[in-house]
Amino acid sequence: MSELDNYLKQVRKGMRFVSGFNKTSFCNELAAQAEYTGTLPGGNPRALGKAMRQVYGISMWFRILLITTAFPLGLLSTPMIVAWFPEFPAILFLLLTMLWVMLASYYGGRWSGLMTGLSAAVPRIIGLLVFIFALEFINQYFDSYQVSEGTLATVFLTSLLLPLIGFFVGGRIRRPD
Amino acid sequence: MIVARKVDAVSELRRGALELALLAYLNRKPDFGGAMISGLAEATAGGLVITEGSLYPALGRLEKKGFLNPEFRKEVEGRKPRKYYTLTEEGVLRLKELKAAWIPLVDGVTLLFGDENDE
Numbered sequence: 001m002s003e004l005d006n007y008l009k010q011v012r013k014g015m016r017f018v019s020g021f022n023k024t025s026f027c028n029e030l031a032a033q034a035e036y037t038g039t040l041p042g043g044n045p046r047a048l049g050k051a052m053r054q055v056y057g058i059s060m061w062f063r064i065l066l067i068t069t070a071f072p073l074g075l076l077s078t079p080m081i082v083a084w085f086p087e088f089p090a091i092l093f094l095l096l097t098m099l100w101v102m103l104a105s106y107y108g109g110r111w112s113g114l115m116t117g118l119s120a121a122v123p124r125i126i127g128l129l130v131f132i133f134a135l136e137f138i139n140q141y142f143d144s145y146q147v148s149e150g151t152l153a154t155v156f157l158t159s160l161l162l163p164l165i166g167f168f169v170g171g172r173i174r175r176p177d
Numbered sequence: 178m179i180v181a182r183k184v185d186a187v188s189e190l191r192r193g194a195l196e197l198a199l200l201a202y203l204n205r206k207p208d209f210g211g212a213m214i215s216g217l218a219e220a221t222a223g224g225l226v227i228t229e230g231s232l233y234p235a236l237g238r239l240e241k242k243g244f245l246n247p248e249f250r251k252e253v254e255g256r257k258p259r260k261y262y263t264l265t266e267e268g269v270l271r272l273k274e275l276k277a278a279w280i281p282l283v284d285g286v287t288l289l290f291g292d293e294n295d296e
Contacts, residue, residue: 025260026233028249032257033211033229043230051230055237 004034007045014049017107019059026052058108066104066112067119073097074120074162078127079151094158101166113166124159128152191225195235197279198225200244200264200272207248209259210236236262244268 008027015023030041041048077093097120105113130138132152202208202217210232218226239245239262246265249258264272 028257029210029233029260030229032209032259035257036209036211036259037215041229043228048230048233051234052237055234055241 003040004031007034007040010045011049011052014046014051015053015056016049017058017062018053018056019061022052022056026056053107058112063104063108063112063115066100066108066116070097070100070104070116070120071123073100074159075123075127077120078124079155080127080131097162098165101162102169105166105169110167113169114163115166117163117166121159121162124155124162128155128159191227192231192235194225195227195231196239197272197275199232199235199239200268200275203245203262203264204269204272207261207263209261211259239268242267242271244271 008030011027011030012023015026033041073093074097076088077090077097079090101113101117101120104116108116198217198221199213202213202220205220208216210229213236214227214229214232236245240247244265244267245262246268248261248263250261251258
């Protein structure tokens, strides 16, 4: 592998999750520069790739993956939905969901973070509404099912927090240049 | 790895001026990234020396905003095509806008230096 190939490989690594088209287009541009100057482009190739990822953003497929995965994570983090399994670690899934939303915000930016947070909040809000408005109906099938007001309030507030984390955290995280 | 970025005042100043410099440079003639690094240094008499790390992200941002029109040209057979950038109409308008703000800003700040200019 030539030095240029190695350099471009590092640039591609820095551009992780960017669409293949943008990666190839940028690497071709750098290769043309190397051919013109007869030297390798300067600077840290991986940092350059990361800077370009900030410009191009991550690919649509990866955004969709982040958003769709947040939904089942949100579902598993809803205490009233997983209450049928008493040992189920809903709190652990809530932490995982928050980390996932932060990851989406870090790689995809504010709007991806917001959409991922909303996707995770939807099953939690549905669970909340079901238990506020359909508890009587549920109790016809399940004996004395009850959820405390504190739990409802906690689920509501943490659900609101998810899209907010997605929107604000990503903009606050700076990557090394 | 996530780290807090240390802001260097000189880098920030250069970064702010880079958009205007690139638009002004490309308004003279379309060019490709590889030639722009040395071209800018020459055109500014060494006043604006940039690296790939600042050039390409800046070009990418300007392209995304619609100020630049990129075009791959295969100039020499057997060589890789070069990505040439030209200013769009929006780019020309943006250049006029930035230039109108830049000149009084630089003149005004230079006046503040007063006698220090002679040193």
